[in-house]
Amino acid sequence: MKYSSSESSCPLCxxxxxxxxxxxxxxxSFGVVVVRNVPAMRCTQCGEEWIDNATAAELERITNEAKAKGREIEVVAL
Ligand SMILES: [Zn+2]
Structure with missing residues (x-):
């Protein structure tokens, strides 16, 4: 998964x-964080995915929260 690109076509393919x-x-290192239902742009040809900056920030917040809780597996849905 990559961060957003403003191009409307896939830069890879x-x-x-x-x-x-x-x-x-x-x-x-302490465990795994899984976030479901994340809005993303996806290439219909090669399957590469991009998320925008706001979503990236949200994922970072969730990851930090999971770290603070110290849970081995954290599953969250956006
Ligand atoms: Zn592609």
Whole structure:
């Protein structure tokens, strides 16, 4: 998954980007954080995904919260 790109076509393969939802997973030293239902742009051709800055900030907040709780597995839905 990459951070947002303003181009309307995929910079990797030139395919079409489409708005959708994805699942974000981050593996941290203490455990795993899974965030479901994350808004993302997805390439219909190669499947690469992009999230915008606001969503990235939200994911960072969730990750920090999970760290603070120290839970081994944290599953959240946006
Ligand atoms: Zn692509």
């Amino acid at each position: 030139g395919g079409r980007k489409e708005a959708g939802r994805t699942t974000y997973t981050v593996d941290l």
